[in-house]
Amino acid sequence: MQCFMALIRGLGGLCPCPKCLVSNNELSDLTNSFPLRNVQETHLLMEKVYASRTATEKDGLTKEFGLRPVPNVFFDVNFMDPYMACSFDELHFDSGGLWSDHLFAQFKRHLDEMPGQVARSAAVKIDSRFSHMPPWSTLNHFKSVTNTSFNDGSKHRDISKTFLYAAHDVFQSNAARQLLKCLRAYLNMTMYGSLDLQTETTIAEGRKAVLKFSEMISIYEPMSSRSENPEVAKKSWNFIKMHYHVHQFDDIFEKGVSRVFGTKINEKMHGPLWKIYHERTNFKNVADQIIRIQQQFMVSVTIRSAINDLDDYMEGLDDVNSDQEDIIEESFYLGAKQKEIAFLDLENLYKSDPSFSRFRIHVGEFLTRYLSAQRSLLSD
Template sequence: MKPVFHPFWEELPYSNVFVAITPDILHQLYQGMVKHLVAWLTAAFGPAEIDARCSRLPPSHNIRIFKNGLSILSRVTGQEHKDMSRILLGLIVDLQLPDGTPTTHVVRTVRALLDFLYLAQYPSHSDDTLSYLDKALKRFHASKHIFEALGIRAGFNFPKLHALAHYVSSIKLIGTTDNCNTEATERLHIDLAKNAYRSTNHKDVYPQMTKWLERREKVLRHAKFIEWRIKTADNANGPAAPTPPVTRIHIARIPNAKSITFGQLSLRHGAVDFEECLARFLLTQRYPDWTPVQVANVARDIRLPFKTVATFNQLKIRLADAQGIDDAPDIRIAIRARPASLDSLGRAVPGRFDTVLADVADGGDFTVQVLRICRMVLPLHTHR
C-alpha cells in the first residue's frame, strides 16, 4: 500500500470521507475493545486467578463456561469474545488487586464499557438511548486511568478506542449499527465459501461451488415467490393481522432414560409427589371447569395405570424477537434436568436441575402475577 497525498475526494464539495468510516461492532468492539479489556484484566489480576474463576462459574442460561480459562485461548473468535463479555463482571466483582488497591475503578471501567457495548447494539434508538450511550463512554473515560496507575497501559490513544466517540453521531446520520456491522459479511464467508466447498468432491472445486450456489439461490427465490403469493392470496379479503412471535420447542427423539419408576424419579430427580401432580394435570385437562379444590380431592384417590416414565435431560426453546424484527436472531434457551452420574473415568458429576418461570394463566397475559417458579424434571409418561 502506498500513500495518496491528493485523494479523489479532496476537492469535492459537501463531502467528508471520514463519515464513511462507520461503526463496526465485530472488529471495533468485540475483536477490539473487549479483546483489550480481557488482556488488561488478566494482567491486573493474574491469569491463574482469572482462569480459576472461569472454571468455577456455575452453569446458567446462555453462559459459556471456559473450563480451562481464558489465557490458553488463541485466535479468539468474535463469538468467544461475546461469551466472555457475559461473564467479565462476575469474574472480577470481588477480586483484590495484588497491591491492595481498591477495585472500584476497575469494576466501574468494565461496567461502563459493557454498557456501551450493549447499548450500541440496540436495533432502534431514541434521544434517551443515545444519551445513555454517551454517558457510558464518559464513565469509561473517567475510570480508565486505573490501568495506567497499575502500569498496564501507558496511554489510551489508539484508533479502536477513538472510534467509540463517533458512534452517537454516526447513528444519528446513517442509522443503527446493525446496518454496517461486518459480522453479517463474515457470516457469508461460511455460507458462500465454506459450505459450498464442503458440497464438492474437492476436485476442480470452482465450477462445482458456482453451480451449488446458483441452485441454492434459485431455490431461495422460488421459496420467496411462493411465500409472496400465499400472502397475496391471504390479503385479498383484507389486511392480515400481525402474527405473534412463534416459540419453538425442541426435544430429543430418544429419551435419555426409557423407564424410571416414580420412586426412582423422586430420588434421582427430586420429583416428590410426581404421581399426584401428574394426576392433577390430567384432571385439569379432562375437566377444565373444576376448581383446584375439586381437582386436589379427586387426584388423591387416582391410581395411574402405569408406574414408569421416560425422562429427557434437556429441552431447547427458540424464542422469536419480542419486537417482531425479522432479521433479529432467535433467542435460544436450553433447560436441563440432568441427575447426578459418573463420567467415563468414574468421577462424580453433580446433577443439574434448572429453575424456570412457568406461565400458569392458560394463555392469559404474561405478567408476574401468573408466573410460578418451577424446577424442571422433563418426564414423558409411557404405558406399561
C-alpha cells in the first residue's frame, strides 16, 4: 500500500523504499542512512517526464529513483507529503513480517537441518515449553508452534517473545545459536519501538538496538551461508521490511509513539470481515459479496440504532407526562404559613423588642429609597 501511495516500483525497483533512496542491494545494512525522498525534487523530475515524448525516455528518467512515470495525485493535496506519511508498522513489518516470514522461518529451517530423531526431539522440547508456559495477562498461550502456520500478527509477536526461552538450548550449530542472539537483539529493538511513552533517552536506546540487531545479522549471514541445508544457506536479509527499521525511530520522533501510526490498534476490525467471509460467502468473487453483506450489516445497525433512540425518546416523554400528572394531583398553596397581620399589631406584639420600634416608619423609608433607586435605573 505504501508503494502505491509513493508511486514507486516496489520491491522490483532500484530504490524500493517509499521513504528514502536506498539501493535495492543495501537493504540489509541498517547502519547507513540514505537521502530521503523529497516532494519538490520529485515534482521537478516529473516535469521532465511529462515533457518527454516516448515511454522509453520517461522510464529512463524515473527508473534510477524507483519511481513510476505517472502523476501522483497526493502531490495535488495541500501540505501533503506521501513519503513522510508512509510510516513504520510494527504489526506487519515486525511481528507479521521480519519475525514470522524470516526469523521464525529460518529457525524452522535450522530444525530441518538437524538429524531426524534429534530434530523431532528438539521440536517436541520447544512445543512442550510453549505448552507449559504459565498464563500471563494479554499473552497468547500455545500448545505447539513448530508445525503450525499462523497468520495473526499479534500471535506471532507472542511467539517471538517466548521462543527465546523455549529454544535457548535446543540448537546445535553455531549459526543457529547466532540466530538466537539475533532474536534477542530483535526483541530489544521491538521492545523500545512499541513503548507507549517515548523520551529522548528511549529513542536513543532504540536506535542503538537497531544497530545491534544489524550487527548480529551481519555476523549470522556468512555463518548460515556455510550450512549444508541449501534452504538455510540461500537465505537473504536484503528485503524492505529489514531496511525499514532505519526509519522506525525517526517516525516515532516525528509522529509520536508507534501505536499512533501503526495498524495494530485496528486489527480487531478484521474480525467481522473474517466472519462474513467464512459464514456468508461461497468463497468465489468474495470482494463483492463482502461489500454487499457489510453494507447490509451497516444498514441494519443504523436502523436498530434509530429505533433505540426513538424508544429512549418515547420513554422520556412517558416519564415527563407521569411527573406532570403527579404534580396536578398534588395540592399547592402560594404564600406564607403565617396569617396576615397589620403593622400596628406587629409593633404591639413585639413592643419589648427594640428592633421593632417605629417599624412602620422604617419600612416606609426603605421602600421610598428602594423605589426611587429603581426609578432612576429605569430612566437611565
